[in-house]
Amino acid sequence: MNPNRDAALEVGDLGVHFGGVVALRNLSFRAVPGKIIGVMGPNGAGKTTLFNLITGVYRPSTGKILFGGMPLQGLSPSQVCRAGVGRTFQSGRPFANLTALENVLVGLYYGADARRMRAADAKRRAREILEFVGLEKHADRPVSSLNLSERKIVEMARAIATRPRILLLDEPLAGFNPLELEPAVRIVRRIRDELDVTVMWIEHIMKVLMETCEHLIVLDHGEKLAEGSPGEVAADRAVA
Numbered sequence: 001m002n003p004n005r006d007a008a009l010e011v012g013d014l015g016v017h018f019g020g021v022v023a024l025r026n027l028s029f030r031a032v033p034g035k036i037i038g039v040m041g042p043n044g045a046g047k048t049t050l051f052n053l054i055t056g057v058y059r060p061s062t063g064k065i066l067f068g069g070m071p072l073q074g075l076s077p078s079q080v081c082r083a084g085v086g087r088t089f090q091s092g093r094p095f096a097n098l099t100a101l102e103n104v105l106v107g108l109y110y111g112a113d114a115r116r117m118r119a120a121d122a123k124r125r126a127r128e129i130l131e132f133v134g135l136e137k138h139a140d141r142p143v144s145s146l147n148l149s150e151r152k153i154v155e156m157a158r159a160i161a162t163r164p165r166i167l168l169l170d171e172p173l174a175g176f177n178p179l180e181l182e183p184a185v186r187i188v189r190r191i192r193d194e195l196d197v198t199v200m201w202i203e204h205i206m207k208v209l210m211e212t213c214e215h216l217i218v219l220d221h222g223e224k225l226a227e228g229s230p231g232e233v234a235a236d237r238a239v240a
Contacts, residue, residue: 007068007084007165008033009054009198014063016053023049024222027063031166036192036199038213040206040233045219047202048090051168055087056080067166081111086164090171090202094154096144103143103154104129104161111162126161132194133157133187149180153187160191166198167191173205181205185212210234 009031016024024046031037039047052058054065056077065072072080081087094103104126108117117125130136133153138146143154152172159167173184185208191197203209209216209230216233218226226236233239 009085009166009200010064010066011050011054012064012066014050014053014060014065016049016058016061022222024053027219027222027224029217029224029227031198031200032215033165033198034192034196035215036188036201036213038209038216038230039200039202039219040209040216041219041225044221046222047219048170049222050219051087051170051200051202054080054168055085078110081162081164084163084165085168086111086159086162086166086197087168088152088155088159088170088172090174092148092152092155094143094151094158096151097142099140099142100130100135100146100154100157101126101139103158107158107161111164129157129161132160132190134183148175149177149184152176153184156187160195160197164197166200169199169201169203171202171204173203173208181208188212 012028014024014027041047053060054072056075060073067083067085070083095106105122108122108126127136127139130139133156135150135153135157138150143151156172173181176184188199188201192199201209201213213230216228216230217224218233218239226233226239
C-alpha cells in the first residue's frame with residue numbers, strides 16, 4: 001500500500017520511553033497535506049525523538065503513526081522512506097568522501113523507484129535536483145570541500161531525491177549565517193510549492209518558523225504545549 005499524493009500524517013497518543021525516562025507522551029496531531037508545519041520547543045522537548053519515531057529509527061512504546069492511512073510503526077527506516085517520508089538529520093550526514101552529485105544519487109537509489117532508472121537518467125535527475133537547490137556548479141566537488149551551509153543543502157537535495165510526499169527537516173538552518181538564511185528558506189518554500197511536498201520543520205530560529213509556517217506544534221518535556229497558526233501560538237499563554 002502506497003499513500004497517495006494528498007496523504008496526511010496522523011499521530012495518535014504517541015509515546016516512547018527509554019528505561020524510566022519518558023521522552024514523548026500522549027502526542028496527537030494531523031499534518032495537513034500541502035502545508036509547512038513547524039515543530040518548536042526547547043532542547044530536550046522531544047522534537048528529534050518525534051522524527052525518529054515517524055521514520056522508524058525508534059519504535060513507539062504507545063500510540064500510532066499513520067501516513068495516508070498506512071501504519072508506519074514497525075516499519076524499517078528504508079520502508080518508511082519508500083512509503084514517501086523523507087528526512088534530513090540535525091547533525092547533517094552527507095557522505096563527505098562522495099561528490100554532491102553522488103550524494104544525490106544515493107538518495108535516488110534509496111528512494112521510491114529510481115532503482116528501475118537507467119544510470120544516465122539517474123545522473124540527469126540528480127543534476128536537476130542540484131540545480132533546484134542552487135548547487136549545480138558544485139555537482140562534481142567532494143562534499144568535504146563544501147562549507148557548512150552547502151553541505152546541509154546537499155543533504156536536503158539528497159532527501160528530495162527520495163521522492164518524498166512529506167519531508168521532515170531537522171534544524172536545516174543550524175550554523176547558517178544571516179546572509180544564507182533567506183536563500184535556504186526559499187528552497188523550503190519551493191519544495192512545498194513546486195514539488196508538492198508537505199514539510200515538517202524543526203528549527204530554533206523562531207522568526208523563520210513564525211514567518212514561514214502555516215501551522216505550528218510546540219513541544220515541551222515530551223508533551224504538546226500548543227498547536228495552531230503562528231498567530232494562535234503566539235497568543236497562547238502556555239507558550240508565553
